Amino acid sequence: MKRILRVAAVALAAALPLPAQQEQRAPWTASKITGSPEPPPPYRLERAFPKLKFDRPLEIVPVPGSDRFAVIEHVQARLGRILTFRNDPACEKADLFLDLPRDIRGWEKTADCKGVGSSYGMAFHPDFERNRYAYVCYVLEHKVKGKSLPLGSRVSRFTVGRADPPRADPESEQILLEWPEGGHNGCCLRFGPDGFLYVSTGDGT
Numbered sequence: 621m622k623r624i625l626r627v628a629a630v631a632l633a634a635a636l637p638l639p640a641q642q643e644q645r646a647p648w649t650a651s652k653i654t655g656s657p658e659p660p661p662p663y664r665l666e667r668a669f670p671k672l673k674f675d676r677p678l679e680i681v682p683v684p685g686s687d688r689f690a691v692i693e694h695v696q697a698r699l700g701r702i703l704t705f706r707n708d709p710a711c712e713k714a715d716l717f718l719d720l721p722r723d724i725r726g727w728e729k730t731a732d733c734k735g736v737g738s739s740y741g742m743a744f745h746p747d748f749e750r751n752r753y754a755y756v757c758y759v760l761e762h763k764v765k766g767k768s769l770p771l772g773s774r775v776s777r778f779t780v781g782r783a784d785p786p787r788a789d790p791e792s793e794q795i796l797l798e799w800p801e802g803g804h805n806g807c808c809l810r811f812g813p814d815g816f817l818y819v820s821t822g823d824g825t
Contacts, residue, residue, distance in 0.1 A: 685749040715785035723790035737761040743809035757807035772801025
């Protein structure tokens with residue numbers, strides 16, 4: 621039996637190609653495959669609004685019926701601010717649209733809530749110019765760091781005034797949807813071609 625195994629091993633070794641017998645390969649220098657470093661992209665980035673600065677902007681959406689954009693900021697010192705600015709490269713100032721931590725009322729009725737935290741997404745109603753509805757997703761924070769609120773994430777509707785610059789009326793808030801908060805709270809709000817509002821959100825860890 622051992623003799624048969626030795627013969628089989630020798631036959632197998634003979635069948636395997638030796639390194640020196642390997643097929644000749646084309647040198648890498650002649651290859652036409654594009655590798656690292658990649659060529660520069662066929663475009664250049666430039667600041668469209670060089671005089672404006674935002675703190676960790678999360679979202680930018682056009683304000684219907686105007687020459688303005690709305691921007692959501694996410695920064696520790698000013699969580700949940702929404703600003704608007706004119707679509708003009710020379711624009712030097714962004715105007716406050718809604719300051720959720722400062723303007724929202726009624727959060728104290730939620731058990732274990734210490735206040736309004738970050739905002740993550742917004743959308744304007746397809747018929748905004750008539751009804752003035754804006755939709756915002758924001759979260760409430762638990763009093764104890766690391767703990768979550770069972771209904772701490774919200775999508776709310778606000779009515780926007782017709783002044784220029786536009787401001788959302790915090791007293792007009794209508795809470796439409798609530799779900800657990802707790803990390804990974806990102807959100808995207810978009811109206812589909814069917815007129816329905818679609819909401820995507822994080823997993824809340």
